[in-house]
Amino acid sequence: MLILRRTVLFAAFALLAACGRNDLEEPPVPLGDFALGLNIIVADNVQKVPISREASVEEWEAVMQEAVAKRFGRYQGSKLYNIGISVDGYALAPPGIPVVAAPKSVLVITANIWDDAAEQKLNAEGKQITVFESLSGETVIGTGLTRNRKEQMEALSYNAVKRVEEWLVDNPEWFGLPPKAPEPVRQGRPVGGR
Structure with a gap:
């Protein structure tokens, strides 16, 4: 019985680790005429949750800019x-x-996008995004035990910037693509809604 439990546990951890794979080696999702202009990150007013490892403004700006x-x-x-x-x-x-008592790491950002040539902001309000580290075999027990501070920051930045990409993909008209078709509605709810 103990061997079976261990086998199931290891299989679950392997499956969770596969979920957190890096997609940057795959071709990017279509984003019309998009090319990256300025990459501006500010962390001057960042707030740290009291129970947290320290990270400086400069460290956050550098890791996010790289992501x-x-x-x-x-x-x-x-x-x-x-x-x-x-x-x-x-x-x-x-x-x-x-x-x-293994706390999870979290990052909150606000994103904005500008058309460089038109010098015009495309989103009316900043898009606030909250992300946690990806679920994997090591993060189930808390990344404070399995990752150092830099690795946590890199994982959070990766997840946050991926969410920014998803937000841009949801607004294709900003990049010379036709607007997304509205989701079909079934019984007053979008398909796939809860």
């Missing part, structure tokens, strides 16, 4: 778009007691 460059530098469109991101708040999980 934006890696994801959006892959696009080779004909028009420049500037991305501005404010790092609003974070918690980097410190070491704790596994499972019972």
Whole structure:
């Protein structure tokens, strides 16, 4: 019985680890005429949750700028778009007691996008995004035990910038593509809604 439990546990961890794979080596999702112009990250007013490892403004700006460059530098469109991101708040999980008191790392950002040539902001209000580290075999027990501060920041930045990309993909008209078709409605709810 104990062997069966261990086998199931290891299989579950392997499955969770596969869920957190890196997609940057795959071709980028279509984003029309998008090419990355300015990559502006500010963290001057970042708030740290009291139970967190320390990270400086400069560290957040550098790690986020690198994540934006890696994801959006892959696009080779004909028009420049500037991305501005404010790092609003974070918690980097410190070491704790596994499972019972293992806090999760979190990052809150606000993103904006500008048409460079038109010098015009495309979104009416900043898009606030909250992300946690991806679920994997090691993060189930809390990343304070399994990752150092830099690795946590890189994982959070990767997830946040991926969500920014998803937000841009949801607004294709900004990049010379036809608007997304509305989701079909079934019994007063979008298909797939709860």
